[in-house]
Amino acid sequence: MLYTRRDIGRIALAAGTASRLLAAKPNSNFGGVQIGVITYSFRALPSSAEEVLKYCVDCGISAIELMSNVAESYAGAPAGGGRGPGGSGRGAGGPAGPGGQGRGRGQGGRASMTPEQQAAVQKAASEMKDWRLSVSIDKYKAFRKLYEDAGVKIYAFKLPPTMSMSDQEYDYIWNVGETLGANHITMELPTDDALLQRVAEYAAKRKLRIAFHTHGQGGSSGFEKALGASKYTALNLDVGHYYGVNGQSPVPVIEKYHDRIASLHLKDRKGPKDGAAGPNMPWGQGDTPLKEVLLTMKKNKYKFPGSIEYEYDTPEGSDVLTEIKKCVLYCKAVLT
Secondary structure, three states, X not given: OOOOHHHHHHHHHHHHHHHHHHHOOOOOEEOOEEEEEXXXXXXXXXXXXXXXXXXXXXXXXXXXXXXXXXXXXXHOOOOOHHHOOOOOOOOOOHHHOOOOOOOOOOOOOOOOOOHHHHHHHHHHHHHHHHHHOOXXXXXXXXXXXXXXXXXXXXXXXXXXXXXXXOHHHHHHHHHHHHHHOOOEEEEEOOOOHHHHHHHHHHHHHHOOEEEEEOOOOOHHXXXXXXXXXXXXXXXXXXXXXXXXXXXXXXXXXXXHHHHHEEEEEEOEEOOOEOOEXXXXXXXXXXXXXXXXXXXXXXXXOOOOOEEEOOOOOOOOOOOHHHHHHHHHHHHHHHHO
């Protein structure tokens, strides 16, 4: 293909603009509302610390909820060690990850592991525990500097504590979160009262909140129970799941519990139909009142961030980063 002088000029202009954008630090605070992303959103892409940082900057995102696999691999975690209990693989949300819809539902779930597989999982979990209790916190100081130097702050850290973990492992989770600059740790809303009480008491001891991610469960009684366990318990409310499961606007919930919300997860879903939760949709094509949620945050000057959680199927001809950029632009258009 032959280029005209005008074409060459346009190419040079575009290259110069791209270079300036790469040099500039991202800013995803729109109208006083901090928009971020949970790094689970990049799960289909290579996930080294440097690669995930590049995705954030490329998408113009200046704050994140960090999944533990990204940080721990940077710090030198044993390969595969994060897939045992409390591991750093796909998170506590099951096969679909945090906020996933559970791919095994209605399909019999996962097949039972053989004794050999069970032994391998236990061995990996033991190795991961040993590594966590020996790794230098300086690794996480370096991780934080890497991200903050590029203009990306970490407001939440997701490594879910479990009942099987030792007190020293709880220390590790909160130490890492604190070192990274997070103001809350995230996990799924416990169904075990003993786990709820344990994490609530530990969060109070450390004065660093534990925030519970929701999949539409909870409601007034469930939220009150979780938030009543300690003043250091909080909600990591998923507005898409709340609507997709209940068919109700999450706005009244946000207004009621705003002072106990640490962060939101943002996604668009259809409402429930015939007893089944509605599917994830490209933003603007579902029924979740995302616009109302964002405007409520802006109007009331809420300081908690909203994390984009990319879960809908990537449209043909597009890619993950292009779709996440669309989510960022959606927020910007609503808030500015």
